[in-house]
Amino acid sequence: MIAKNYNCCFLNCSFIDSSSPKLGVSSFNSFDCRLICSRGAARSGFLKPVKAMESSKTFHIEANKTHQDVSGGNLDKKFANGMAENVVWHKCSVQKIDRQELLQQKGCVIWITGLSGSGKSTLACALARGLHMRGKLTYILDGDNVRHGLNKDLTFKAEDRVENIRRIGEVAKLFADAGVISIASLISPYRKDRDACRALLQEGDFIEVFMDIPLQVCEARDPKGLYKLARAGKIKGFTGIDDPYEPPLKSEIVLQQMGEICPSPSDMADVVISYLERNGYLQA
Numbered sequence: 219m220i221a222k223n224y225n226c227c228f229l230n231c232s233f234i235d236s237s238s239p240k241l242g243v244s245s246f247n248s249f250d251c252r253l254i255c256s257r258g259a260a261r262s263g264f265l266k267p268v269k270a271m272e273s274s275k276t277f278h279i280e281a282n283k284t285h286q287d288v289s290g291g292n293l294d295k296k297f298a299n300g301m302a303e304n305v306v307w308h309k310c311s312v313q314k315i316d317r318q319e320l321l322q323q324k325g326c327v328i329w330i331t332g333l334s335g336s337g338k339s340t341l342a343c344a345l346a347r348g349l350h351m352r353g354k355l356t357y358i359l360d361g362d363n364v365r366h367g368l369n370k371d372l373t374f375k376a377e378d379r380v381e382n383i384r385r386i387g388e389v390a391k392l393f394a395d396a397g398v399i400s401i402a403s404l405i406s407p408y409r410k411d412r413d414a415c416r417a418l419l420q421e422g423d424f425i426e427v428f429m430d431i432p433l434q435v436c437e438a439r440d441p442k443g444l445y446k447l448a449r450a451g452k453i454k455g456f457t458g459i460d461d462p463y464e465p466p467l468k469s470e471i472v473l474q475q476m477g478e479i480c481p482s483p484s485d486m487a488d489v490v491i492s493y494l495e496r497n498g499y500l501q502a
């Protein structure tokens with residue numbers, strides 16, 4: 219792994235190159251950039267992440283709880299080790315590699331994390347548009363949107379956020395397996411749960427993008443008026459206000475403001491597209 223810190227006149231971002239032999243790394247010349255040498259070093263003082271809140275000690279579901287199903291049966295018998303019993307994986311001769319060949323791209327997950335208002339959905343759309351224009355197939359899994367359907371049973375309590383992240387991680391993995399460039403944009407405030415989603419994918423195929431935008435900026439934007447409600451105590455457990463956000467420690471891409479100036483969504487999307495290009499994801 220090589221960490222690169224790209225400082226452009228209008229855009230401050232850093233990212234890690236996956237130098238997996240499978241994908242290879244091509245040379246990079248789209249931006250005037252500065253190379254730095256370690257993954258940890260990708261975060262200079264200037265690049266210091268938002269410390270909205272420190273880690274929560276309460277959000278993970280207790281591992282040893284016995285769960286009851288609606289009929290009163292013990293679900294733990296049916297789901298030993300979190301897996302249904304007596305199920306066997308059914309293989310098919312058409313594999314991910316065949317679908318990738320058809321699509322002329324590599325399936326992967328771009329996981330955009332950050333505070334509410336940091337620009338996750340906007341970046342997701344700009345990225346989808348940019349890739350679509352290059353003839354690449356994408357699909358966006360936006361936290362807000364998925365909560366309208368698949369995840370409409372989930373609240374913002376810690377254990378429901380864990381489940382929200384887990385389900386979106388699993389769906390994103392299926393899209394990647396379909397050969398699609400799957401774009402997940404959700405707050406996903408807990409590091410452990412983002413890392414669990416990363417672990418579902420092959421090395422390199424999970425690309426974490428951290429929207430490292432200060433809380434004050436997100437709060438000033440407040441497009442839905444939710445920060446205002448949270449400050450007034452009308453929404454409890456709002457991320458960054460009275461609920462934790464754990465910034466990534468080693469995301470592949472970090473997007474930040476340059477001083478007071480926020481790069482445009484399409485400039486941010488270009489950084490991600492350039493990463494995909496250099497790491498071989500835009501070809502089969």
Ligand SMILES: Nc1ncnc2c1ncn2[C@@H]1O[C@H](COP(=O)(O)OS(=O)(=O)O)[C@@H](OP(=O)(O)O)[C@H]1O
Nearest residue numbers: 334335361362374379382404405406407455456457
């Ligand atoms: N309590 C609380 N905390 C944070 N956000 C809240 C809350 N209640 C509602 N909302 C709105 O829900 C959007 C976040 O949903 P996510 O699925 O991305 O959240 S999470 O990953 O499960 O934490 C988030 O959307 P974005 O602004 O697009 O991030 C908010 O508009």
Ligand SMILES: Nc1ncnc2c1ncn2[C@@H]1O[C@H](COP(=O)(O)OP(=O)(O)O)[C@@H](O)[C@H]1O
Nearest residue numbers: 334335336337338339340439441480481482483
């Ligand atoms: N790069 C950007 N520069 C300036 N404003 C932005 C940028 N990206 C998003 N915004 C604005 O910030 C607000 C929040 O963006 P959004 O994408 O909805 O964030 P999130 O999905 O993280 O909540 C919106 O009003 C959007 O227009």
